[in-house]
Amino acid sequence: MSALTVTIIIAFIAGYLCIALETLTRVNKAAVALLMLVVCWTLYMFDPGNFPGISSDGIAAVAGSVIEGHLGSTATTLFFLMGAMTIVETVDQYGGFNFVRNMLKTKSKRGLLWRITAMTFILSAILDNMTTAIVMVMILRKLVDDRKDRLIYASLVIIAANSGGAFSPIGDVTTIMLWNKSLITAGGVIKELFVPSLVSIVVPAYILSLSLKGNVSGAAEPETSAIGNGLTDAQRKTVFWVGVGGLVFVPVFKSVTHLPPFVGILLVLGLLWLVTELFYRGQAEHDESTQKRLSGIISRIDMSTILFFLGILMAVACLQEVGVLATVGQGLDDAFNGNYYLITGIIGVLSSIVDNVPLVAGCMGMYPLAEVGDMARDGIFWQLLAYCAGVGGSMLIIGSAAGVVVMGLEKITFGWYMKRITWVAFIGYVASILAYWLEKAVVGL
Numbered sequence: 001m002s003a004l005t006v007t008i009i010i011a012f013i014a015g016y017l018c019i020a021l022e023t024l025t026r027v028n029k030a031a032v033a034l035l036m037l038v039v040c041w042t043l044y045m046f047d048p049g050n051f052p053g054i055s056s057d058g059i060a061a062v063a064g065s066v067i068e069g070h071l072g073s074t075a076t077t078l079f080f081l082m083g084a085m086t087i088v089e090t091v092d093q094y095g096g097f098n099f100v101r102n103m104l105k106t107k108s109k110r111g112l113l114w115r116i117t118a119m120t121f122i123l124s125a126i127l128d129n130m131t132t133a134i135v136m137v138m139i140l141r142k143l144v145d146d147r148k149d150r151l152i153y154a155s156l157v158i159i160a161a162n163s164g165g166a167f168s169p170i171g172d173v174t175t176i177m178l179w180n181k182s183l184i185t186a187g188g189v190i191k192e193l194f195v196p197s198l199v200s201i202v203v204p205a206y207i208l209s210l211s212l213k214g215n216v217s218g219a220a221e222p223e224t225s226a227i228g229n230g231l232t233d234a235q236r237k238t239v240f241w242v243g244v245g246g247l248v249f250v251p252v253f254k255s256v257t258h259l260p261p262f263v264g265i266l267l268v269l270g271l272l273w274l275v276t277e278l279f280y281r282g283q284a285e286h287d288e289s290t291q292k293r294l295s296g297i298i299s300r301i302d303m304s305t306i307l308f309f310l311g312i313l314m315a316v317a318c319l320q321e322v323g324v325l326a327t328v329g330q331g332l333d334d335a336f337n338g339n340y341y342l343i344t345g346i347i348g349v350l351s352s353i354v355d356n357v358p359l360v361a362g363c364m365g366m367y368p369l370a371e372v373g374d375m376a377r378d379g380i381f382w383q384l385l386a387y388c389a390g391v392g393g394s395m396l397i398i399g400s401a402a403g404v405v406v407m408g409l410e411k412i413t414f415g416w417y418m419k420r421i422t423w424v425a426f427i428g429y430v431a432s433i434l435a436y437w438l439e440k441a442v443v444g445l
Contacts, residue, residue: 002047002049004043004044004046004047004049005047005049005322005324007043008039008040008043008044008318008319008322008324009319009324011036011039011040011043012036012040012315012316012318012319015032015033015035015036015039015315016036018032019032019033019312028304029308030304030305030307030308030311032311033307033308033309033310033311033312033315034307034310034311035311036311036312036315037310037311037314037315037318040314040315040318040319041063041067041314041318044063044318044321044322045059045060045063047322050063050321050322051063066321067314070314070317070318070321071314073181073317074309074310074313074314074317076180076260076261076262077176077177077180077262077309077313078306078309078310079262079265079266080176080180080261080262080265081173081176081305081306081309082301082306083262083265083266083268083269084128084170084247084265085128085131085301085302085305086269086294086297086298086301087243087246087247087265087268087269087272088127088128088131088243088247089297089300089301090239090243090272090276090294090297091239091240091243091244092131092135093297094236094239094240095236096236096239096240096243096244100119100123100135100136100139101139101142101143103115103119104116104119104139104143105143106216107215107216108215108216109149109212109213109214109215109216110209110212110213112143112144112153112216113152113153113156113205113208113209113212114205114209116136116140116153116156116157116160117156117160117201117205119136120132120133120136120156120157120160120161120164121160121161121163121164121197121198121201122164123135123136123164124160124161124162124163124164124165124168124171124172124402125164125165125167125168125170125171126168126170126171126244126247126248127171127244127247128165128170128171128172128173128401129161129162129164129165129171129172129390129400129401129402130161130401130402130405132157132161132164132165132402133157133158133161133401133402133403133405133406134405134409136157136161137154137157137405137406137409137410138409140153140154140157143216144216146216149212149216150410151410151412151416152208152211152212152420154406154409154410154412155208155406155412155417155420155421156201156204156205156208157402157406158394158397158400158402158403158406158421159200159201159204159205159394159421159425159428160201160205161400161402162390162391162393162394162400162402162403163197163198163200163201163390163391163394163428163432164197164201165390166193166197166200166386166387166390166391167189167190167193167194167196167197167387168189168190169184169185169186169189169190169251169261170247170250170251170261171390172386172390173309173356173357173401174356174357174360174385174386174389174390175189175386175390176261177357177360177361177364178360178364178382178385178386179261180260180261180262181364182369182377183364183369183377183382184377184378184382184383184386185377185378186251186254186255187251187255188377188378188383189378189383189386192378192383192436192439193383193386193387193436195435195436195439196387196432196433196435196436196439197387197391197432199428199431199432199435200391200394200428200429200431200432201428202428203427203428203431203432204421204424204425204427204428207424207427208421208424235279238275238279239272239275239276239279242268242271242272242275243268243272246267246268246271246272247265247268249264249268250264250265250268251264253267272294273294273295276293276294277293277294280293308357309357312357312361313357313361316361316362316365317361317365319362319365320365325362325365325366326365326366328362328366332366340374340380340381340384341380341384341433341437343381344381344384344385344387344388344389345384345388345433347359347363347385347388347389347392348387348388348389348391348392348429349392349395350392351388351389351390351392351393351399351400352392352393352394352395352396352399352400356389356390356392356393356399356400359389360385360386360389363385367381380440383436384433384436387432387433387436388429388433391428391429391432392429394425394428394429395422395425395426395429396414396417396418396422397412397414397417397418397421403417
């Protein structure tokens with residue numbers, strides 16, 4: 001291993017620590033990730049050991065080709081995320097999620113807990129877990145006045161959002177990454193991870209329900225009116241079904257056409273854009289309609305998140321290119337004797353401390369796809385990686401995007417969550433891995 005390769009590793013670790021400590025450094029992780037990208041690939045370029053047999057004049061062309069190859073692969077994930085984020089934001093702007101609040105109406109505290117758990121679990125499989133967490137917490141604020149009870153509900157939203165996203169190919173960034181690389185299939189991950197994901201939320205929900213008794217205080221009446229954006233009720237419903245129905249259709253589109261998932265998401269985005277433009281075609285231009293048009297909505301998408309994924313995925317690609325990830329993967333195999341339940345279980349625990357995106361990206365570079373066995377498409381390793389990296393983040397409030405969002409919205413402290421929720425989430429996590437093992441060892445799925 002050359003001195004420059006060691007420097008690349010040091011630069012990556014330093015950047016990784018800054019990302020993990022974002023709440024302390026107050027530096028946006030996207031900025032750090034982009035700097036990691038530039039530093040790692042610049043050091044790669046100046047290491048002659050990466051270009052054996054190539055003259056100094058040809059190194060730039062070869063390095064550029066390598067970078068562009070990884071960029072093209074990374075772009076498929078980025079375009080999928082941008083399309084999905086725009087679709088979800090559009091549905092929300094048109095009042096598409098108002099029906100959720102209506103379905104949660106109940107006076108019983110325990111009844112509300114189970115309804116919130118079920119609705120969050122289902123929605124996060126269709127939307128991303130962060131968006132689902134935001135929607136559910138905003139609804140909770142209108143339904144529950146008691147802050148002590150609301151913190152318990154909000155904590156369950158975090159667990160349910162992460163669990164629901166783990167069994168869906170479009171429910172979490174990590175599953176999107178693995179599905180986009182054809183390491184898992186939509187049918188395989190839904191079939192084999194649904195039960196473990198369900199166990200991971202039912203167990204914590206039952207434990208936490210024991211602390212809730214009586215009726216909800218100060219529950220508001222559900223609102224039935226949609227936002228006034230100049231559209232009829234039928235048109236707003238059309239936006240909802242085109243958007244959410246389109247997200248559900250994306251895995252079907254991939255299965256039929258065998259095109260990458262981002263093509264399907266762009267198809268849905270294009271259709272939704274066309275539909276909304278036709279709705280506003282006969283209306284005069286004004287501020288409200290401009291904001292509701294998809295061209296206005298897309299300008300409000302969180303580009304810092306997209307740039308973070310660009311930086312971290314490309315920095316990890318550099319580690320893969322210099323052979324570091326393959327070495328680490330072999331070391332883990334040797335240390336744990338190829339026990340993928342233990343390896344992915346530890347990765348899941350780590351995902352509660354550090355961001356799961358670089359963890360999964362690193363694992364994708366550590367282990368090659370095999371034709372058969374545990375490392376084959378839909379093999380035990382890839383399915384457990386998708387599951388553990390997503391659900392493991394529930395054990396600490398900073399371990400997932402959903403947790404960080406809820407932490408900010410409800411002002412939940414790190415210490416309160418660790419004392420009251422971490423052990424509950426851990427029990428559900430271990431029970432769900434056991435459920436997956438039973439599926440494989442006993443049922444033989």
